[in-house]
Amino acid sequence: MTETDTTHTTSLDRRTMLRSAAVGGVALPLLAACGGGEEATSGGAGSGGGPATVTASDVPVGGGTILKDQEVVVTQPKKGDYKAFTAICTHQGCTVTKVEGGQIVCPCHGSHFSITDGKPVSGPAQAPLASKKVSVSGGQISVS
Numbered sequence: 001m002t003e004t005d006t007t008h009t010t011s012l013d014r015r016t017m018l019r020s021a022a023v024g025g026v027a028l029p030l031l032a033a034c035g036g037g038e039e040a041t042s043g044g045a046g047s048g049g050g051p052a053t054v055t056a057s058d059v060p061v062g063g064g065t066i067l068k069d070q071e072v073v074v075t076q077p078k079k080g081d082y083k084a085f086t087a088i089c090t091h092q093g094c095t096v097t098k099v100e101g102g103q104i105v106c107p108c109h110g111s112h113f114s115i116t117d118g119k120p121v122s123g124p125a126q127a128p129l130a131s132k133k134v135s136v137s138g139g140q141i142s143v144s
């Protein structure tokens with residue numbers, strides 16, 4: 001992680017230098033350095049359709065599973081108690097990538113969210129992950 005930060009700083013320095021070299025009174029296009037949150041809408045309703053589903057046994061107690069394609073996180077804070085949240089971070093729209101230590105983790109800037117209620121517990125995100133409706137039937141969890 002430190003390495004990434006260093007690289008980032010270096011490229012920013014380089015960019016600053018380039019910018020200085022190219023000063024012409026023209027505004028540079030806005031940098032979308034941390035973007036990536038918009039692309040999710042390009043596919044419209046998606047090809048899969050229907051609610052996201054996951055096998056209950058794939059969701060660990062005290063942890064969770066991320067359904068990347070559906071952009072949903074399904075968690076099980078307590079045995080038999082399933083929750084679901086959007087997988088889109090409320091900070092800048094990255095998709096969260098893992099659930100660990102009872103928290104949902106966004107890789108972009110390190111926000112952590114509770115698996116119980118989706119509230120931010122650390123990192124820059126201020127708003128909770130929106131919760132979704134969960135129904136369990138025949139060992140299968142559906143999220144809508």
Ligand code: FES
Binds near residue numbers: 091093106107108111
């Ligand atoms: S987008 Fe910044 S922490 Fe998730």
